[in-house]
Amino acid sequence: MENSLEITDSTDWLGTPLQLLAPLESSLRCQVCKDFFDTPMITSCSHSFCSLCIRRCLTADNKCPICREGDQVLKLRRNWAVQELLDTFKTARPAVMELARKFKALKEQEENQVPEPQPKKRKANQIEQSQEVSSVEASPPRLRTRSRSVKAVPQEPEVIPEIIEDSEGEEEYIPDDGMAVCPVCDRTMKIEAVSHHIDKCLVEQEAREATERQKHTAFGVLQRQQNSPSKQLDRLPTLNYDLMNPSQLRKKFKELGIPTEGAKDLMKRRHTEWVNLWNANCDSQNPKSRMQLLRELRVWEDTQGGGSVMTVPDRNTVTSKGFDAAGWSANHNDDFKRLIASARKKTDAQVRSTIPGSSGSDQSPSTSPNGLPGKVAEDLGDR
Amino acid sequence: MAQSVAQKRLFHEYKNLSTNPPEGITAGPVSEDDMFYWEALIEGPGGTPFEGGVFAAELKFPKDYPLSPPTMKFVGGGVWHPNVYPNGTVCISILHPPGDDPNHYEHASERWSPIQSVEKILISVMSMLAEPNDESPANVEAAKMWRERRSEYEQKVRDEVRKGLGL
Numbered sequence: 338m339e340n341s342l343e344i345t346d347s348t349d350w351l352g353t354p355l356q357l358l359a360p361l362e363s364s365l366r367c368q369v370c371k372d373f374f375d376t377p378m379i380t381s382c383s384h385s386f387c388s389l390c391i392r393r394c395l396t397a398d399n400k401c402p403i404c405r406e407g408d409q410v411l412k413l414r415r416n417w418a419v420q421e422l423l424d425t426f427k428t429a430r431p432a433v434m435e436l437a438r439k440f441k442a443l444k445e446q447e448e449n450q451v452p453e454p455q456p457k458k459r460k461a462n463q464i465e466q467s468q469e470v471s472s473v474e475a476s477p478p479r480l481r482t483r484s485r486s487v488k489a490v491p492q493e494p495e496v497i498p499e500i501i502e503d504s505e506g507e508e509e510y511i512p513d514d515g516m517a518v519c520p521v522c523d524r525t526m527k528i529e530a531v532s533h534h535i536d537k538c539l540v541e542q543e544a545r546e547a548t549e550r551q552k553h554t555a556f557g558v559l560q561r562q563q564n565s566p567s568k569q570l571d572r573l574p575t576l577n578y579d580l581m582n583p584s585q586l587r588k589k590f591k592e593l594g595i596p597t598e599g600a601k602d603l604m605k606r607r608h609t610e611w612v613n614l615w616n617a618n619c620d621s622q623n624p625k626s627r628m629q630l631l632r633e634l635r636v637w638e639d640t641q642g643g644g645s646v647m648t649v650p651d652r653n654t655v656t657s658k659g660f661d662a663a664g665w666s667a668n669h670n671d672d673f674k675r676l677i678a679s680a681r682k683k684t685d686a687q688v689r690s691t692i693p694g695s696s697g698s699d700q701s702p703s704t705s706p707n708g709l710p711g712k713v714a715e716d717l718g719d720r
Numbered sequence: 721m722a723q724s725v726a727q728k729r730l731f732h733e734y735k736n737l738s739t740n741p742p743e744g745i746t747a748g749p750v751s752e753d754d755m756f757y758w759e760a761l762i763e764g765p766g767g768t769p770f771e772g773g774v775f776a777a778e779l780k781f782p783k784d785y786p787l788s789p790p791t792m793k794f795v796g797g798g799v800w801h802p803n804v805y806p807n808g809t810v811c812i813s814i815l816h817p818p819g820d821d822p823n824h825y826e827h828a829s830e831r832w833s834p835i836q837s838v839e840k841i842l843i844s845v846m847s848m849l850a851e852p853n854d855e856s857p858a859n860v861e862a863a864k865m866w867r868e869r870r871s872e873y874e875q876k877v878r879d880e881v882r883k884g885l886g887l
Contacts (some may be wrong), residue, residue, distance in 0.1 A: 345733050348739040368835040369786060370725065371732035393725075394834055397787050398818065402834040405818065640724030641783045 339403075345430075346371075353437035362430075365423050369394060369402055373427060374683075376621045377419040382406040385416050389617035396575075396609050415620055570619045573612045578605045595634060599643045610637050726785040730755040733838050745842045747779070756781040757819035760792075760842055764881060765786035765850045769874040773881035775799055777810070777845075779838065789815050789832035792841065798884040800877050801850040814844045 347363035350356045367374050369390035376388040384403045385395070394402050395410050517528045526534060576589065583601050588596040590604065595611050597604070614633055618624050666673070723731075730749070737747055744763035749755050758779040764770030775798075781790040792815060794808035803811050813830040857863030865873040 344728075344735050346732060346735045346739065348736055351740055370729050371736070371837075372728065390834075393787065397784075400833075402820065405833065638723060640726070 349434060350437065353434075353441045358437075360434070362426070365419070365426055374423055377416040377423070378413040378620060379416040379419075380406075380408045381412045382408065385419055387617075388413070388415075388620040391614060392613040392617055393610075396613060410616070413620075422620070484698040498642060570615075570624060572619050573617045575612060576608060578608075595631070596638070600623065603643050606635070607638070607642055610634060610642075620711060722824075724783070726781065726783060727755045728785055730781065736784060737839060742839060742843060744846065745839070747838055756783070756785075758790075758838065760838075762842060762846055762849075764844050768850045769877035770849045770881060773798075773884055775884070777808075779841075786834040786836070788817055790838070790841070791838070792845065796884065798880040799874075800859070800880050801849065802854065802857045802859055802861050802866050803848055804862075805858045809858070810845060810848075811856065812841075812844055812848050812853075814841055849875065 347359045347366065350359040350362065365373060367377075367385075367387045367390050369386055372387070374385065374387050375390075377385045378388045378391055378393065379385050380401050382404050383399055386402070391402075391413060392410055394400075395408060395413075399407055399409070401408050428626050516526060517531050518526075524534075524538075524642070529718070573593075576586075578586070578601070581589070583604065586601065586604050586608070587597045593608075593611065595607065599607070611630075611634055614630050614637075618630055734748055734755075737745075737866045741747075745760070747758055747760035749758050751757075758781070760779060762775045762777065764775065766775035775794055776796055777792055777794045779790045779792050782788040792810040792812075794804060794810065797808060799808065802845055805811060814832060814836060816831050818831045818833065818846070854863065854865070854867065862873070865876070
C-alpha cells in the first residue's frame with residue numbers, strides 16, 4: 338500500500354542536518370492520532386489534542402489521556418496559538434524537508450568521493466552554514482532555487498538573482514545600457530526579453546501573492562475569530578440514551594439525517610460518533626460540509642460500526658484455538674438435526690395457530706417467523 | 721478504501737518504528753493489507769536469564785484502537801515467566817484498559833491510555849522480562865519458582881531460551 342509512504346512523521350528529520358526539528362515536529366502532533374493537530378483543543382489540565390481525538394477519548398473515558406485527570410467535553414477550549422504555529426510549520430515543512438534531504442544527499446555524495454570541483458566546495462560550505470542556522474533561516478536557499486528557474490528565461494543571468502530579493506525601492510535606478518524594467522516585477526532586463534518575460538512574470542506574481550496570502554493566515558485567523566460568532570454552527574447536545582427507547586432514538590436520528598438501522602447499542606455508538614464529528618467540525622476554522630461529515634460517519638460505520646462484522650469475534654473469543662469445529666459438528670450432527678426439526682415443528686405450529694387458514698406451505702406469511710430458524714438450519718447443515 | 725482512525729494511527733506507529741526503532745525491538749504488520757495484526761520480535765534484555773534470546777509475539781489491535789489496547793501473545797512458546805500465561809498471552813498493566821482492574825492492584829497511571837503506543841508496550845514488556853511483577857502471576861508455577869527457587873527459575877529460562885534458538 339502506498340499509504341505508508343505518504344505519512345509524514347517527526348522521524349523524517351532524523352539523519353538530516355536538521356534533526357533538531359524532530360522534537361519540534363512531534364510537539365506539534367496530537368499524541369492520540371500521531372498526526373498534526375487538527376483543530377487543537379486544550380483541556381482543563383492544559384493538554385492539547387485534536388478536537389475530534391479528545392472528544393472521542395472523553396466520551397469513552399471522561400479522562401485526559403495524558404494525565405488521566407477527569408475532564409468534560411464542555412470544558413474544552415480552542416488553542417489558537419498552537420493552530421497558528423502549526424499552520425506556519427506545515428507551510429514551511431515541505432521546502433525545509435527538501436532542503437534537509439538535499440544536504441544529506443550531498444553530504445553522502447561528498448563522503449563517497451574525493452571533493453574535486455570548485456562549485457561543489459561552495460555547496461559544502463553552505464551545508465555547514467545551515468547546519469547551524471535554524472529552520473526559519475533555511476528559506477534563503479529556497480529563494481535561490483526559485484531564481485534559478487527564472488534563469489531559464491532567455492535574459493541576463495547574473496542580474497536577476499542579485500535584484501530578486503530587494504527589488505522593491507529600486508525603481509528609480511534605470512541604467513541606460515539597453516535595458517528595460519518589467520512593469521510587473523520591476524526587474525531589469527534586455528529590451529528584447531521584456532515581452533517574453535512579462536507573460537511568465539504575471540504567472541509568477543500570482544503564485545507569489547498566493548503564498549503571501551498563506552503567510553498571513555495568522556492574521557486571517559484573527560479575522561475569522563472575530564467573524565466566527567455570527568455564523569458559528571450550533572453544537573449538538575448529547576442524549577440520555579437510557580431514557581429513550583429505540584423508536585424515539587430512530588425519530589431523533591431521522592431529524593439529524595443519520596442512518597437509523599441497527600440495534601440500540603449500535604445506534605448509541607453511532608450517535609456518539611456523529612456528535613463528536615459534528616462538534617469537532619464546529620470547532621474547526623474551516624468547517625466541512627454536512628455531506629463530508631456524513632461520509633466520515635460512513636467510514637466509521639464500515640470500520641467500527643455495523644459494517645464491521647469483525648469486531649465481536651475478533652477479541653474475547655470463547656472457543657479456544659485448538660477447538661476442532663469439524664469433529665464437533667460431526668459428533669453432534671444428530672443433535673443438531675433433531676433440534677432443527679423440533680424448531681421447525683414449533684414455528685410451523687405457531688404460524689398455523691396465528692394465521693388461521695394458512696398452511697405451513699404458504700411462503701409469504703411464514704417468512705418472518707420461519708426466516709431465522711431456516712437460515713440457522715442451512716448454516717448448520719453446511720458444517 | 722477509506723482508512724479508519726485506527727489504521728491511520730497504526731501506519732504512523734509503523735513508520736515511526738521502522739525509521740527509529742528502539743534497541744532490541746522490531747515490530748510491524750504481518751501484511752500491510754491488515755494493519756490490525758502485527759508481529760514483533762523482542763531481544764531478551766541483557767543481564768537477565770533471557771539474554772541472548774529472541775522472542776516472537778503477535779499483537780492484535782481492536783477496531784477502536786487507540787481507545788482500547790491491543791492484546792499481545794508470545795508465539796512459539798518458551799517464555800517461562802510469572803506474567804506470561806502458559807499459552808503465551810502477556811499480562812501487563814499497560815495492556816489493560818483503565819476502566820477495569822480485575823486484579824485490584826494496578827495503578828491507573830500504569831494502564832492503557834490512547835497516548836500509549838506499540839513502542840511503549842514492547843519496551844514495558846522488555847522490562848517486565850527483566851523484572852517480573854510478583855503481584856499478579858499469570859503463570860502461577862513460574863511465579864512460585866521465581867519466588868522460592870530463583871536459581872532453578874533462571875536455569876529453566878536459560879534452557880528455554882537455548883531451546884528457542886535451536887541449540
